[in-house]
Amino acid sequence: MKGIRQLAERLNISIGTVSRALNGRPDVNDETRRRVLEAAAEMGYVPNQSGRSLRQGTTNAVGFMIESGFDVAGNPDNFFLGVFDGVQTVLSRHHLDLVVLPCATDEDPTQYLQRMVTRRLVDALIISATHRTDRRIELLNKTHIPFIALGRSATPGNHPWLDLDFEGVANRAIDRLVAKGHRRIAVGVPSNDINLGFVFLDGYKAALARHGIAFEPNLVIRAPSSEQGGYQTAHELLTMPEPATAVVLIYELMAIGFYRRLNESGLSPGRDIAVIAFRESPLSRFLSPALTCFRMSLRDLGITLGESLLASMPAYADIYPQGIVRRVWPMELVEGGSDQAIKG
Amino acid sequence: MKGIRQLAERLNISIGTVSRALNGRPDVNDETRRRVLEAAAEMGYVPNQSGRSLRQGTTNAVGFMIESGFDVAGNPDNFFLGVFDGVQTVLSRHHLDLVVLPCATDEDPTQYLQRMVTRRLVDALIISATHRTDRRIELLNKTHIPFIALGRSATPGNHPWLDLDFEGVANRAIDRLVAKGHRRIAVGVPSNDINLGFVFLDGYKAALARHGIAFEPNLVIRAPSSEQGGYQTAHELLTMPEPATAVVLIYELMAIGFYRRLNESGLSPGRDIAVIAFRESPLSRFLSPALTCFRMSLRDLGITLGESLLASMPAYADIYPQGIVRRVWPMELVEGGSDQAIKG
DNA sequence: ATGTGCTCCGTAAACGTTTACGACGCTATA
């Protein structure tokens, strides 16, 4: 109805010239270009994306795959919405759009991704919640679609990634607790094979070693990344023969359950057991005592994520010359009262 | 590289037949169809979406627009992820896919939607977080793309919508509080013009009228849908000449701030001021006293949302014959200790 | 007069599908 053809007929010029004028090609007269742009605006003409995609094999969209049933942050505010905002901000600078691809809980993530890739709905991809070995990365390495992973993985490949600094989180939390006199420090980590748990554990072990503290496997407590998981973690900790005096929880939501279990035993977080958790949310200040945790800007993370992805796309590599980005995202410690010094 | 042409050559049949076989057309031999499907699976062939869209003017995708900076539920678990899951489940039954379109905070939602529509990226749309007057609905009414709104609006039009039963929430909360002896009942509603606030207020007024209680405008407290907003609400309530004895908060996240402000004044939620809030999250049970709130299945909501959208699409109207759906989604009350009877 | 280079524009092919149309071979019926 309102294709490029109608536009050309109306101006009595060929569709080739119209296309060139619209796409900013140099070989078109200034006056002609002005007329074309004017008529296009007047008619409300917007190029049909399917035709354009078919011809030039590009869609001007990047995909962000998430798993509906799985919030990587497990945290009481919406991790992804903040990140989307940052990514979208970067993309819109280049007339690209972000489409989020939510994989349903009952579908295999790799198959879903496969479908999205072959569909050619997007030019590039962001995947999140990477696993220790991630078959999606294997898949994407085979195809040649540019992508970046939000989260490291042990799966080989020289793809770009951006990850939260869980190693730093672990190190700084342990340093802080040791400085306050703690020696028996437990950690609560996810029970699935999401990679951040492994990274976190590496940092934990390294920090213990630095302080000359022996690593005790039974102080690593695996539980779901939920309020219930935190409850379980606390329960397991309290029923140990020789309980820890401090704990670092990887998800703030777990802290809620952790507090709850402690309260049930008449114990007080902070006073009886020190607690540090990742990641700050509106809850942190409300919990009593306030939770010592780590803070980050989701939007800034999204911006860096978007820029890093563009840097790996040939068409934008000259604008973002940072090459293959592989870096960790720093976080800031927020002091609460939940990690007081050891008693006595 | 792996188009329908290669598939046809490999089988020594025409691409027309291959296409018909893949699309389940009747005029193809069973044996031929079997061979085509087998070869397609083996080659990992998936039709190019651009070519298909161009030819038949359809994209096999539906969009779900969200606003990154704005979580409609304002609640401590991820409202949208649950809904996505349900929608995707329905769509995949018909080989449709869901793409989420996150509008950045710095972009005008109507312009963003306009761009997505003309891009012809999707066949149908879901919009969420509807406002009292919503220019997106005006826009979509002009175009002829099928859509459904998650949330009512005062903007005219005979489009389908599905909305949470905020009127029911208000009515049942007030009934419950009145039965416990409360007469001065405040409400905390959003300060922006999102429509659910108006619906909620309507229910509130109707319930008061039923119980013969006069409506007092200063018992309607407007605040942001955040923890801080809840804090403000409590503060405003406490500094009133004649404070209310109960409050109904529209966002659970506000309850956290509300509790916090009460605690600062040495007051106890439930005992000194009754609190009911919408919507249940992992927090509800943890708060002390546990929050009386409303529960719903996000996934089931998503399923109904998806089915209602399909019902308004000509191509699926025979499978989902419910016509133009306009209904509210029921919610279940969950009892906590936060809404005890009035003192004395 | 011829050649060269430049600017601007039209022509037509290509991208990967779907589908209207018609052709072919076969069977059944008159």
Place this chain on the structure above:
DNA sequence: TATAGCGTCGTAAACGTTTACGGAGCACAT
């Protein structure tokens, strides 16, 4: 035998763009 009908399949046009190619017109130098 002729005709009609059916099942199956090939042919080619169409969807809306972009872009390689070449040509027309002109200016300028040789």
